[in-house]
Amino acid sequence: MNIQAIVEHALEEGYLTPAMEAEVGRICDSAAELSVEEYMALDRLMGALLAGEIVTVPRKQFINVMEELVITETINQITAISQGEGCANEVDTDMQLDVGDIAAYALNRLPPLYATTEEGASYQRQRAQKELQNLITQQVESAIAQNLDRPKFFPERLPIAKPTEAEVVTHISTLLESYAPQFEAQNHPVGATN
Structure with a gap:
């Protein structure tokens, strides 16, 4: 599934599952460069999360x-x-x-x-x-x-932490910033109106 399909599905259903979030992260991490459509889909996802149109599904309902x-x-x-x-x-x-x-x-x-x-x-x-x-x-x-x-090794091990909704938004925002640093400037010039 591509980013656009994941975002469309999330918008239709009104939620972003942990699996969908992981897939978006995997796609972003493995791609050499994202397309404009993918950047726009991520931007749309971020906006929907911030507006409350999409909610993240709790990782643990049991x-x-x-x-x-x-x-x-x-x-x-x-x-x-x-x-x-x-x-x-x-x-x-x-x-x-x-x-x-x-x-x-x-x-x-x-x-x-x-x-x-x-x-x-x-x-x-x-x-x-x-x-x-x-x-x-x-x-x-x-x-x-x-x-x-057990032997004393791997002192750099870090414990597993459960991300909060704010951390999910921050993670997606960071992905957007790192993969599309000029996206806002190119597609939404300062002072432009929609």
Whole structure:
């Protein structure tokens, strides 16, 4: 799909999905130079986003209850380790345990528990506490052991952050500025009227 088609679809539907946003970014990043039509489509998209004609779709309209259960268990186990309670391994007190790394490792080894409503989330929590708590505890313990054994490399790693609607607009604006720095001056001379 090209940029113009994505923008037309977004205007028809009234929303810009994360997949559509990613595709626009991919096209802009891979193109040596964008056409005037592509610049105009991006300009139209930016205007529609700023005017509220198009809204960005939230990236997450559901939750994975397993995430909150694993993070809670991770924090509980890290707290116990830092207080010297119940740790099978000798832990260097200066060692920093990364909650995100530990939770991600454990989550990759546990079943997801998705819910779209509060009632569904409550059901999934109760189910997990009855049926999966031992497995959650074991996987978090394994993740902590793995985290402690990992070598110290890639100190430049950056955590993943969720973009806000303002950041999406800024990203598209930056794309427009970098790929079409003279677009406004060429197509909309100062003092010109439409």
